[in-house]
Amino acid sequence: MDKTFIVETSARHIHLTHEAVSVLYGEGAVLTPKKMLSQPGQFASANEKLTIVGPKGSLSASVLGPERPQNQVELSFTDARALGITPPVRESGDIAGTPGVKLVGPAGEIEISEGCIVAKRHIHMTPEDAERLGVSDKEIVKVKLDTARPLIFDDVVVRVSPKFALAMHIDTDECNAAAAFGAVLGEIVK
DSSP, X not given: OOOEEEEEEEOSEEEOOHHHHHHHHOTXXXXXXXXXXXXXXXXXXXXXXXXXXXXXXXXXXXXXXXXXXXXXXXXXXXXXHHHTOOOOEEOTTOOTTOOOEEEEOSSOEEEESSOEEEEOOEEEEOHHHHHHHTXXXXXXXXXXXXXXXXXXXXEEEEEEOTTOOXXXXXXXXXXXXXXXXXXXXXXXXX
16 A cells, blocks of 8 residues: 655745735735645635845745635745744744734735744645554654655654645755655655
8 A cells, every 4th residue: 555645845935814915915906826736725826926024134935825814924944044033833823923024015015923934844634544644633753755865854743634635745945955856755654
């Protein structure tokens, strides 16, 4: 039985509330799909990229849709250093007490008081995938990547939902460390 799964690299990106979309892109603006992502219903927006402004610098980033209940900026540690901030490693949505930044769009700008994280590496999967792989929601596992620079990632959180598709997400720093370029497979080694 095949126990491997695709490993995808998630570059820096932004999730926005409806209110933030209106300020940054203009009243009545909506996030429109440019490219569908591996997770059902999620997409890279065709809307213009935003500028993230920190104390030391600025970076351009794509916006992912659909709109979310809270604004969130997901960065690598390399990105965070360039901006001059020190975000914690957190699961998506866990933004309490995290650093904020300024977001600049074509129609306006907003200052978010919190919301910047380095996303904890994780595997999305359905309940059926979890049963097949012998894991459960929120379980912490190790995952081996078979690349030119093989690596075992520790502290990988399993996220189970019938709305998910099986895929592991790592950031660009982790991708570079493991030479995880192109089609990469991972396997849980617990």
